[in-house]
Amino acid sequence: MWVCLVVSVALIVARLALRKVRGQKITHGDYWCLCAAVSIVGRLLANHFLLIYGSTRILSAERRIELLKPGFEVQASEIITGSKLVLATRSLLICVLWSLKMAVLDLLARLIMKMPYERKLLYVFWTALFLTYLASIIPVFVGCHPFKKNWQIHPYPGDCVIGNVWLFTYEVSNILTDILLMAVPFSLILSVRIPGMQRLRLLFLFSIGIFLIAVSIMRIVQGHNSRVQSAHTLWASLEILFAVIVAVTPTLYALVRNRHENTTYDKSHLSMGATARTHPGSLAEGDRYAARVWTELNDSASRTDTTSIEGILVERRYETSDVKL
Missing domain, CATH: 1.20.1070 (Rhopdopsin 7-helix transmembrane proteins)
Known part of the structure; x- marks a missing residue:
């Protein structure tokens, strides 16, 4: 005990x-x-x-x-x-x-x-x-x-x-x-x-x-x-x-x-909006919404763009026809 x-x-x-x-x-x-x-x-x-x-x-x-x-x-x-x-x-x-x-x-x-x-x-x-x-x-x-x-x-x-x-x-x-x-x-x-x-x-x-x-x-x-x-x-x-x-x-x-967990967490979400910045692997703007998910786990091999964002940034795509941002 x-x-x-x-x-x-x-x-x-x-x-x-x-x-x-x-x-x-x-x-x-x-x-x-x-x-x-x-x-x-x-x-x-x-x-x-x-x-x-x-x-x-x-x-x-x-x-x-x-x-x-x-x-x-x-x-x-x-x-x-x-x-x-x-x-x-x-x-x-x-x-x-x-x-x-x-x-x-x-x-x-x-x-x-x-x-x-x-x-x-x-x-x-x-x-x-x-x-x-x-x-x-x-x-x-x-x-x-x-x-x-x-x-x-x-x-x-x-x-x-x-x-x-x-x-x-x-x-x-x-x-x-x-x-x-x-x-x-x-x-x-x-x-x-x-x-x-x-x-x-x-x-x-x-x-x-x-x-x-x-x-x-x-x-x-x-x-x-x-x-x-x-x-x-x-x-x-x-x-x-x-x-x-x-x-x-x-x-x-x-x-x-x-x-820099908190800093990168804030950056990853401040960069999101109705017109998410495109990056390698994302679809054309207006077709789908790419949501970046912060998991608090740092891994430089998983970065999806060239920004200073650290942590695992992964994408899930949703049809924008039913999404309200």
Whole structure:
């Protein structure tokens, strides 16, 4: 747990530090990563005490009766505290994952900027992330009714304290949103004209999310009806680590390779308009609209013209008959 979460925070700090070293402005994605880092630290502390105190879901029937006896007040109090921390760790886990999804969405917003369907696509992403966040966070607090059953020692509060409903709901939401966020870069990379090795490198960078989906599936299988707190903590920590890797890897790669990311990003979009400048490979003006997509990844071999624009500038062409700029 400590290794996974400390490495996760270190990766986020590295992203922010490199942004500062490059003299670039902090982006919305950086702020979302910072929110994730704060939630990770909070979850780390909560999980530390949870593993020490335990919770009601790991108690045997005999232990529940024993804790009611005189002399066990301290142990009972710790169990109650640990059970309340379960709610905190679940909530913080969701906050971490969805903050990182918003950081990924900030990158995707750069990918699709100035494209005809940009606004509608962003609305779809925002709505999907908001609804899945609600679907994931609500079961944390409504799984047991009345609410105090979450830390009730005796009588046995029921299987609601195991959190099967919450686990399935949030993991399915997690998987679906990961697939949705991966769909855009994959469709762009597969549809543009770029060298084969460059295409493979980009596909690898954006396919790291597949490992996150695999971890989510394993967490559903492992966590169903599981009463072992350490196993829950381990898989959740691995899930956070892979989510951080997915969110920061493309930007770290860009910051290491490209010293002028923001400058070239602005140039590439300021140069766009109703009459896009023609360049080698583009069609005649008025026939089609060539959209340049910024992926934040520097590669001098992929430049499509002789300007100073750095980064991967790829073309997608759209019929201008239905395009309003």
